[in-house]
Amino acid sequence: MASNAPLDRRNSVIPDIETLARPTLEERGRQRFCSALRRYAIQDMPEMLKRDFDARVKPQRAAKGEALDDALAIERAMKPEASYRFYSTLRYNAQEMCFLSVQDSIERALPEMIEVSREAAARNPAGGSLRLDPALEMPRYLTTLDVHLTPGCFHSEWVEDDVAQGAVVSLGARVFSATMSHRSWGGVARVISRWIKHERPDFRPLRILDLGTSSGKNLIPYVEAFPGVEAYGVDLAAPLLRWGHAVAEHEGIKVHFSQQNAEALDFPDGYFDLIVSSFFFHEIPVKATRKVLAECRRLLRPGGMMVHQELPATRLVDAWEDYFWNWDTDNNNEPFYTAFRAQDPIALMEAAGFDRTRNFAQILPDVNAYPDRHHAFGWDEPGRPRHGKGGWYVFGSSLPL
The missing domain is CATH 3.40.50.150 (Vaccinia Virus protein VP39)
Structure with missing residues (x-):
């Protein structure tokens, strides 16, 4: 006879924390769009930008006596160009959107994620360990900016025993790289x-x-x-x-x-x-x-x-x-x-x-x-x-x- 009692996780394997964020159909569609957009921005658009540089920008600059033979010179030449501005804008927004696209489902699942993380740390059924140092000073190179445009960066903690940034980085990176699991x-x-x-x-x-x-x-x-x-x-x-x-x-x-x-x-x-x-x-x-x-x-x-x-x-x-x-x-x-x-x-x-x-x-x-x-x-x-x-x-x- 089936029981309606909640599962006693203390007597079960550690649940898969990666599956707890359950995006809606709309959210999943957004994530797939972000994956495709980011892939286009990082793979296809640079080739288009290079063709524009070789065929138009470089000859124009050469006619003015400019030698675009290092990265800084190329940057100065390309920065005002519409092709670069469009590429850079699209790439920036695609990067940011990948991490934003997972936040809603993570927020809904966060209490359950924290519970699973606590359980893993308490039981360590695989024999691993987790050693944290609340007194560890975070260097300024970590705290000054949201690295990779990841909201909250890597280290931010919003509640006790927080795993939110772990989820954002991990699940957002899946969208970022169009992969499905670790x-x-x-x-x-x-x-x-x-x-x-x-x-x-x-x-x-x-x-x-x-x-x-x-x-x-x-x-x-x-x-x-x-x-x-x-x-x-x-x-x-x-x-x-x-x-x-x-x-x-x-x-x-x-x-x-x-x-x-x-x-x-x-x-x-x-x-x-x-x-x-x-x-x-x-x-x-x-x-x-x-x-x-x-x-x-x-x-x-x-x-x-x-x-x-x-x-x-x-x-x-x-x-x-x-x-x-x-x-x-x-x-x-x-x-x-x-x-x-x-x-x-x-x-x-x-x-x-x-x-x-x-x-x-x-x-x-x-x-x-x-x-x-x-x-x-x-x-x-x-x-x-x-x-x-x-x-x-x-x-x-x-x-x-």
């Missing part, structure tokens, strides 16, 4: 782990650390790639960590999340075999980057590796691609974007104590675009893909045994 994320981790296995088939990391882990979407695939590894993810934002912990515990994946500033971590020296990150360093000032890399050197054991997926350095791309990447500096609330890309990652790692001869910066093949290719592309290799279009830019180093 299982379709983690592409960076799959690319890097495949490359590591190819380069070092005997490498068996015991502990892995993901810097700026957010909700762990690019950490969980490493646990699957290296069975038995102890996985640790650090981030400044408690709502993201609560969300990610609930996801991992529901999936039965053991991850240790902690709220820390990657500039000064509390792990002992030589604690990790593998240190990774994805889209992290361009979000922080260069002076913070130097501290984080010094921490990586301290925390890495002999024989260990670090691999950071990032945006390609300025010196490695042509003037137009450099101009394209730098759009986010002024328009997407990512003020350190250009300054980070202007650095030489090899030199940054050397300054942090890594051996220059063991440092690398290269393009790894995307798993979907090159399913049979496991080794990195050479910079001078004909047909080498661009970052984000068939390949992923990474930099890193390793320590000798």
Whole structure:
């Protein structure tokens, strides 16, 4: 006989927090529209803009004796053009709309989401952990702007044990990238782990650390790639960590999340075999980057590796691609974007104590675009893909045994 009594979740698995926001038909339609608009703005419109630059703007400027041979010169030339203004306006609004499109369904489900997060933290059925530090000082580079145009940024908390920003970032990013679940994320981790296995088939990391882990979407695939590894993810934002912990515990994946500033971590020296990150360093000032890399050197054991997926350095791309990447500096609330890309990652790692001869910066093949290719592309290799279009830019180093 069926019972109408509420489910006693204390005796059940952790519910799937990702499914609790239930958009209405109208909301789902809006999200799909935002996905399509954002994809058009980031993929199709830049090609149209480039054609307009090559066919019209560049010849006109050349006739006036102007040499558009660097990103700044191209920016000055394109800024007043109608084609750029339309592109930039559409791209900005598409970015913002992706996160706004999920807020209504999140607000309705927030009490239930918080309950699930609390349950995960109390029970830890997968064996993971969640360690928060309410006294941790948030750096100004996090609190000054809503990074990525995400309302409330990553760290804001509106109620006790809040997960709202974790939901906005996670579910908004699905709309942003037109993916349906965290299982379709983690592409960076799959690319890097495949490359590591190819380069070092005997490498068996015991502990892995993901810097700026957010909700762990690019950490969980490493646990699957290296069975038995102890996985640790650090981030400044408690709502993201609560969300990610609930996801991992529901999936039965053991991850240790902690709220820390990657500039000064509390792990002992030589604690990790593998240190990774994805889209992290361009979000922080260069002076913070130097501290984080010094921490990586301290925390890495002999024989260990670090691999950071990032945006390609300025010196490695042509003037137009450099101009394209730098759009986010002024328009997407990512003020350190250009300054980070202007650095030489090899030199940054050397300054942090890594051996220059063991440092690398290269393009790894995307798993979907090159399913049979496991080794990195050479910079001078004909047909080498661009970052984000068939390949992923990474930099890193390793320590000798």
